[in-house]
Amino acid sequence: MGNISRRTFLASGVAGAGAIALGSLAGCSPSSTGSSATTSEVGGQRGGGAATSHTQNVVVHEADVIVVGSGIAGLTAARRAIDEGATVAIIDKGPYGHSGASGHNWGHSVATVEYADPASLPAFAAGLLFVGDGMVDQNYMLNLATAWHDVRPMLTSVQLGSVTEHNKEGVSCSVVNQANSVPENPTVQDAGLFPRVFARQVKRAGAQIYDYTYALDVLKDPDGATAGIAAINLKTGEPVVFRSRAVILATGSFVWLCGWNGMTPYSHSSADCTGDGAAMFIRAGLPMRDMEEICQDNGQWYPTGTRQCMTGMGVELPDHYRGFNNNYESFSDIITENPAAYMNQGTYMRLTLREIWQGRGTEHGGIWALTDDLENEERYYRPAKWNMKRIFDYDLPQYVELVPQAWETAGRPFNIDPQTCETEVSGLFYAGGAPTVWNGFVVASCMGSAWMAGKAAADLTRTDERGVIDWNQVSDIFNEAYSYFDNTGDDAIRSRKLMRNVQNAFWDGMYFLRDEEGIQGTIDELTRIQNEDLPHMGLGDHTPQFNMDWRNALETRNMVTVGIAAAQAALIRRETRGAHCRTDYPKVDNENYMVNTKVALKDGSWESELVPVDDPLVSREDLIAGIATVGID
């Protein structure tokens, strides 16, 4: 199995409908040759045959709207854009419908406002500001609340084929909880939203699906507007360009950065969540908001061979907010006793971390969960006792050790249009779970933001011509991506290994309990890796077809960028808030930190600042007075 040079794979079989052009890259320079729409210059020699004139053909696809990411956010954006009459291409680096957090395809819990009177939505949005510890862009939240209402998460999910949760009497939870809901709180709690039914429907509705296709970067036309996406078909290793006036980045979180325990990271989300979209936003020059907020939950520790994921195998409890320290004392009673004031994931996270930091944690740095009576609740019994017994022949003990793990991140572009989710780069949109990742409205946020972005992206293509592809930019992007095949010297570091080093460097200082020295250590080490190690990153596998090391190399590069950004943000929030706990500043400091963090990469150096929250809906004073100050002290 000889090494092959990147210059020997030139195939350009063109598939898919819609307008297709064939660009071509000679020696990765813009002078173009060939324009056949099927194949041209197929140089198939493997094993280092005569490198055919440094020519790489690039397949170009076009669509009105390009959606990167086929999680629940990307799928919702695609549904909306199709509904608005746009042609849509979806790119995903993993298999369609099986990737990212959404690809776990378990029946998500959703707090929905689809049954609410629209007049109640501003009050609902205002309430969320408190549950979100104040850090929420208020105008955006107001629009988001309306979009959640309109996107109808549960009824749509049922229409598309989910069978949602029903109680012992056979009645849907939506119906039961709707009957019990009160005007002050229009949310209805339900469970059983399965992302895969959305994937199937979007495919049937006509989206062009390009899965196992890794988006490298956003292309801009000469006037700075979005022109498309440069990507690699991972199944074959071929370069692909997607040309479009509107690109929606719905690439999910960056929790795969969170440390490496020898089998998996300290996260129960997907291996796909490497922050590629965040890195693309940063490279596009956009400042980022609240990058330090990495949402935590407590996950299963055993069995070693499975990920500690609460939904396939693992422990989640009907009484989610009830944990026990190493003395088997319940430490979260304030939540259960006063849910109106304290019921949010942020408070529970901080209470958990307080126990651990103050030395009352378990052997592996976690807490205990009590699994009594799980049998009575199928939803919690199945992933825990039933699957453990069925798959591992393992009897779950009464107390199970859970350790803190990351599952979502709140970082997103600092300035997005609150009605369209468009960033400061014209035609570049954001869709995802921010800003409500630690309060249990995540899927709804993903869908709401995507609902707005899908419409706005489709609208844009009605008025604007598609941008011009800058082939110099394209060749720079591909040259860098393919360069990892050339790093074969003795000093080459395998990408897989480097990814582990990056994860560990990040988690050393950016674990949920942080202090100044540790965070600075993460910045220093990631900067060192960026300068000294990344230039030597190489691959252990040398053929382009389904090359996991190559994908990992591209991801590692992004993880370094995103990791530094998150640490820069963590450094300047010198207090404890949301999911961010500082042992050197253990209190929630409403007086001084009713702010968002803002970090940006400008001409190769990082800039960071604190920006007071905008307050058109609820005043700063009211937030300061009203936000619960449960710190870790």
Place this chain on the structure above:
Amino acid sequence: MADSITAKIFRYDPTVDEEPYYSTYEVPWVEDPTNKMTGMQVLQYIHEEIEPIAYDYSCISGLCGRCSMVIDGIPGLACWTTLEPGTHTFEPLTGFPVIKDLVVDRSAIKERFTDTEPYNKTVNPISEIKDIDYDLYWETLERINMCRECMSCYASCQALQMNNAWEKYIGPGAMMTIAQRYYDPHDEANRVEQAAFAGVFECIQCGNCTNVCPAGIPVAETIAVLQKEAEAAGLKPEAKSE
């Protein structure tokens, strides 16, 4: 510590290898309270510590369905396959084209799921969620919700693999999306007829699909119900009647 796993792994890179071959690796045993190791643990060890091999995964928790393959002759999820010390063989999913090593192309069969029109076909949009019996929900419908499209059932299906009914029979997994709508009180289409035309009588009730399904879906049993209903509706082909 004396214990270990000897893993025989199917290797094939169609872009350079004339034909597939097997590589053998020694993987140290890892002790934990379950006294088991998973197939995924073995693959991760080889890939991280010995040399790159191609396999796909995302959740390592039995949910995404990406790590399905054949271990010791049985199709299933690598992350949910438990192993004892000794020799174990890892091969790609039977009947699917190999992309590299243990990674196969499942897209053609995935189309079959989508083609069943798996959503609720209703004359008017659904505006309220209807009642569903608790047992039906947890024992059948909720399990079909959790179908991982892992294709383990296709790799084990006698009708497909032995009788070669690929053209006539949509296969067990996609038949479950039809069954889900058959049981769903919201759906207003004739799913029994659909099952008949999707080849439900090609199923010979060998039961393999139920045995391998990681979601615990009673696949064969559910197909038997559809067969009965289709027969009652006069939709059983004559050739199959003896």
